[in-house]
Amino acid sequence: MDDLLRLPTGNAELDQILGGGFPRGSINILMGEPGSGKSVFAESMVFANTRPGDRPSVYLATLAEPLDKFVRYLQQFPFFDADALGRDVFYDSMGDQLLERGIDAVVAKVEEVIKARRPQIIVIDSFKVIHDLSSSPAEQRQMLYQLTSLLTAYDTTAFLIGEYEEDEMRSFPEFAIADGVVELLRTKTTARDERFLRVLKLRGSGYQQGMHAFQITPAGLAVFPRLVSPTEPPRYEQAADQITTGIAGLDNMLVNGLMRGSVALVAGPPGAGKTTLGLQFALAGARNQEPTLYVNFQENPTQLERHLRSLGASGAEIAALDFFYASPVELQIDSILVAVFHRIKERGIRRIVLDAVGDLATASGDPQRVFNYLYALSQHLAVIGVTALMTYELPHPLVGPGGEVGRFSALCDALIVLDLDLGERPRRTIRVLKARGVGHDLKVREMQISHAGVTVT
């Protein structure tokens, strides 16, 4: 097997999605609606491949926008290097030639650019305009044949940018000659726009399929490869030991705590003590010198610290915890879960609390996508032996875990249900409904919260 040489994009996550980058010498289409980030995508790649002494790159504008506009907005990004302009990166336009000669100008212009500049990358923005200018399909196919022949003969990697729509892939001939097609999308499923990219075609490459979230930040593109569970989970030694939940009574109900590397779901109505139980679990990690991550979408770290102190935690114990807070207003599940997974790997986290998975489902508006992410995350956690506790809010009164919790419990090894009994003697209750591999206690028990922490009797 002859490995293709790759053109890195300058973004490690994007390279990961593409299987190492775009194959060198390939012809690629970047498609998406106006404002979807196509030009930033291409320009960041052009500047990332700029090295003094290397062959330059050429950015060719057509008729969509004047050349000045590309450069004006480009300057705000840190990847922009003014010194590289005219030396390693050349902006050029074929707008006048297109107006004068029609699409016949395309091949002549690209040939002129190749001979004059010897570019390693050629970007044509927008190529869709060239499609729109052609007077007949025959004329367009002839131009494409000549262009493909030229771009294939010379060692350059080409990017044709266009505001194409998905159904145009089937009928527009440029998609037949393209080695790669990457689509940039914006969805409006929530109050915010979310950006995604997906690779629709990349010849000779084991790319990562599906929608990958990305953001255009002041620093450029931030890409979050979709977290996927291993298609064939690697063989690993399943931990046989159990770890304490930090609550002796709950450890007893689970016979001796949670299995290391397992995922427990704690479900219950508001006020039943889910966050408190999660914090107690996290504190037990800090007290046992296990790197512990607390992921929260409702209380910021200051609020959580106060909550922890109310459970008797010391300053040193709180300082030992790693907090990851994301506002529910700005939640984008892809970026959050990918960032969490990276944090786990980087810091050698051994136990994690995710409070609460329902917030992720609400934020995304797509519980199935959240489930897929959590399933992938739980598979990875199991392999690396990280024990997870996730919380999930149920309505009150509790009518039994069904619906969404039923879906999420499927990916958990243990299901712990909390409830509020607001009768004559108000009390909190706890029950272990499921604990894989453990002959657990099925009784409903009482749970108290005090300055000494959580106790179960």
Next chain:
Amino acid sequence: MVVTRRDDREAGRRQEAAPGSRVVVVDRDARVRDLVDHFLHEAGYQVAGLADSSAALAQLEAEPPALVLCEILMPGLDGFALCRQLKASAATRGVKVLLFSMLSAHLRAAEAGADGFLRKPIAETALIAAVSALVPR
């Protein structure tokens, strides 16, 4: 000999340049012949192009160049066969042969008697390095 020249102005420039070693590029694709011509001419070589490998042998025997750069995937006579014929002919035995292709065919090129192999697509630096390693400018 069929010489492919895409542009009379280039032909004019070519006459002004100092004559260097003569290279013949055999490729079915006019754009490949043109690019090779452009890069090698700038590097100081005289370049001619042939599109038909089957008719190439007679023409190369009549006027042997210093080097033949030949695409492997040619209709009719492929690059390996043309290379063997060139190396078998008394008139062209001394001609250096550089095979080139999108295919990875270093070993087969050597087996066919080629003096070198160059991978497509054409990269100017690699092209000039491979040619100049075999024949002076």
